[in-house]
Amino acid sequence: MVEQDWLSERFAEHRSRLHAMAYRMLGSPTEAEDALQETWLRVNRADTGQVENPGGWLTTIVARVCLNMLEARRARREDPAGTLPPDPPDPQPGTHPATPEDETLLADSVGAALTVVLDTLTPVERLAFVLHDVFAVSFAEIGAIIDRSPAAARQLASRARRRVRGTAGASGTARSAKREIVEAFLAAARGGDFTALVELLDPDAVALEIRGAEAVAAFFAGRAQAARLALVDGVPAAVWSHRGRPKAVIAFTVRAGKITRIAIDTDQDRLCGLHIVYLPAGGREGR
Template sequence: MTAADRLAAEFELHRPHLKAVAYRMLGSLTDADDAVQEAWLRLARADADGIDNLGGWLTTVVARVCLDMLRARKGRREEATPDRLPDPVVSSEHAADPEQQALLADSVGLALLVVLDVLTPAERLAFVLHDLFGLPFDQIAPIVDRTPVAAKKLASRARQRIRGAAPTPDGDLVAQRRVVDAFLAAARGGDFDALLALLDPDVVLRTDGGVLTGGLRVISGAAAVAARADTFRRMATAAATHPAVINGVAGLVNTVDDEPFSVMSFTIADGRIAAIDILSDAGRLARLDLDGVTP
């Protein structure tokens, strides 16, 4: 095995962790892959023999690449496509490959990823690296060109901004599934009262059908969400529903004629549905890995 082959093999060992970092930073699986690929290109150009801690070096590189991507994204937001749901990570309830397991660790659900979009790039980086991956602030500080004390303040500010905005999901996936099944039953019956009983008073429904449908749409409040009972009934009766785990929480993959129609993620908190996230953008659905979930 050549030195280049050994380096490539070592890089592959770090790939799941690097993609997990990039995904939490960017909320896009495609962009996360691009960030990881850029890290590989930089490693290939670097003097690898002079790198004492390859995992730490690669994490820093990926974080810097993601920070640049976030800043570019923020800079063109006014003329960019409308805000959208993050890419969901979908797996069956019974199995997940190692890369999916890394992506799903700590149950970073779609609801939290949506909230992270309100942070500045530096706040998001400090929060993700410290709170989700446990990096000390003296390692985070050089990435954001701050002192460790200032980096700690970035993470603290991020926590304050997202506190309460993303509900913490109940930990029991079986109990979550019971609530989702009850939602399906109520939806198929168009039962407004049954839907209302399942919803948290402050529930948030986010739907993303893509740019052609106006991008991300948000409805808040149990009565407003339950008022869409007819829409839920039509969707539940027209599509075949497949149980799935979406970013670590109970969800559904809906298909029509064996083609993916939508992915639904349910955040269940204290036994009630606190958030529903629905992605129905056909182009993005086609790029998802749904093996083991749909026929």
């Protein structure tokens, strides 16, 4: 009973970090919960007599569970995407290597917007990148998890980082353009600027059951007073919160510089699983 209490306390103590790890590695809140349940089952069956670092021990278990899930996901794909895209070239001689701060900023930008490129990585590449660049797990620990040397773990993370960095650049440009459009829409809506709203909307724009740029503009003119610009799972959107809790997410589909669709989601179960980063107007991200 004493050992069981100790296990429960240690698991509860590290649960938030373990869930964050599983979510970043798997890209799904549902699968992250499944991974934590499997981790707890393994913890219950384990011999804890030699455990000196509970946090590291739990990290190892959840990482191996996630690795198994990633490998199973990859194996059951009936229509594989084909060969992996080639690795971006190594930095040219004379260029500055990425600093730890650069790697942290890159890793922190990885959300749902970059799930596609993460899915092109092998399971071990994905695990090495997420554990090291996002959660600062050492290459020695990562190597032990994947049965590779620390040098091999470093190489896997470096290969994944180069591919993610290349995609992040293109994704960041598109995200910045969409953020400007969403920000302009919110400003026009709050100010009741009908003409500006129509300019931002595609002629056949759809919002709720409303169709057409002028009808959609008329609906939003003077509204969205409390909505805040935000990144929702890495994508520019608007969020309305009450007492610090998100109550509605307004998502925008943008094509050719025009808003074609606006969707409003108020489902609290879905909202709880979203990663939301609020953005000051024209400024940097802030949680």
